[in-house]
């Protein structure tokens with residue numbers, strides 16, 4: 001059994017880790033932290049977990065954490081970079097769900113996150129946990145930086161086109177919408193029911209902190225002689241709880257037929273257990289991935305114009321965060337990659 005600790009167990013990604021790990025056959029959560037609710041039984045805060053956990057929340061403590069095989073950080077940015085160095089020194093493996101170790105360019109990180117980075121050398125060592133690109137590096141990694149939710153949906157949607165060099169890299173446009181759980185469990189006025197329900201709006205249209213992460217990931221897969229990917233990214237808030245729907249527009253630089261485009265995507269992902277290329281002409285739906293580690297994608301060329309359109313859906317808390325983090329754990333510990341992640345989506 002892999003002994004698991006979770007730092008930040010009262011947030012949405014923390015409780016999603018707990019939900020998924022409750023039935024994982026090779027992992028056991030032995031430490032779960034919350035500073036504000038230390039001493040409270042997990043099953044008292046989350047009655048959905050009654051019968052699954054006989055654990056109380058505790059303060060994060062380096063001795064207790066380092067007695068585990070792997071520590072998940074489900075905390076706001078800034079927390080892991082302060083606590084992870086001591087764990088790495090003690091040989092513990094770490095999977096960080098926050099943005100702390102995602103960007104290789106530290107000045108870019110500091111510019112977007114508005115603070116000095118406390119562990120820049122660890123950010124260089126960290127492996128970016130998108131298995132569909134970095135599986136080989138994840139196997140031996142001591143520190144994995146899980147991708148953000150929007151970057152997961154957007155990169156998986158565009159990777160086949162960018163790798164093949166068949167679209168204009170400088171003019172990529174991503175319009176994406178997320179359920180409100182993407183903003184975490186903290187109370188915020190614009191997320192209360194009366195503000196967010198029966199409403200739809202964009203936010204951070206002039207610059208969202210996921211932009212540099214998306215561009216970094218896309219540039220990594222481009223052919224070396226390609227001009228660097230540049231993305232216009234506009235996120236939106238959806239009046240629902242879980243799910244991201246990304247609509248991706250790219251100017252075509254190919255005369256591939258619709259059938260060849262479809263085959264490009266199907267070939268790229270044919271060995272990927274967590275990416276599903278839908279049949280030609282299908283429109284992916286967020287409910288088809290709710291609670292799952294799947295990304296479902298469709299590609300099309302509407303009206304034979306020169307725009308290639310990709311649609312990509314994930315559950316922001318699952319493939320966009322906690323389930324992908326467990327996929328990374330499975331890879332790091334030599335387990336079947338989808339272990340504990342096989343349940344189909346919850347319908348309706």
Ligand SMILES: NC(=O)C1=CN([C@@H]2O[C@H](COP(=O)(O)OP(=O)(O)OC[C@H]3O[C@@H](n4cnc5c(N)ncnc54)[C@H](OP(=O)(O)O)[C@@H]3O)[C@@H](O)[C@H]2O)C=CC1
Pocket residue numbers: 007008009010011012013014033034035036037060073074075076077079097098099147148149181182183184185186316317320321
């Ligand atoms: N929500 C989503 O869809 C996604 C979130 N992420 C990222 O995952 C991380 C967690 O997100 P989410 O679950 O939504 O966040 P929440 O705000 O819902 O939860 C944060 C958790 O972190 C704990 N925490 C806060 N500050 C500290 C600290 N200084 N030391 C230790 N623990 C702390 C809190 O408990 P307490 O204060 O009691 O200790 C709480 O349990 C964030 O970095 C987020 O950006 C990534 C992808 C998707």
Ligand SMILES: CC(=O)N[C@@H](CCC(=O)OP(=O)(O)O)C(=O)O
Pocket residue numbers: 077097098099148149178179180181182183210235237
């Ligand atoms: C709906 C909503 O507010 N979504 C969040 C998603 C960000 C997030 O959780 O990502 P990090 O892990 O990179 O911090 C946002 O746009 O800020």
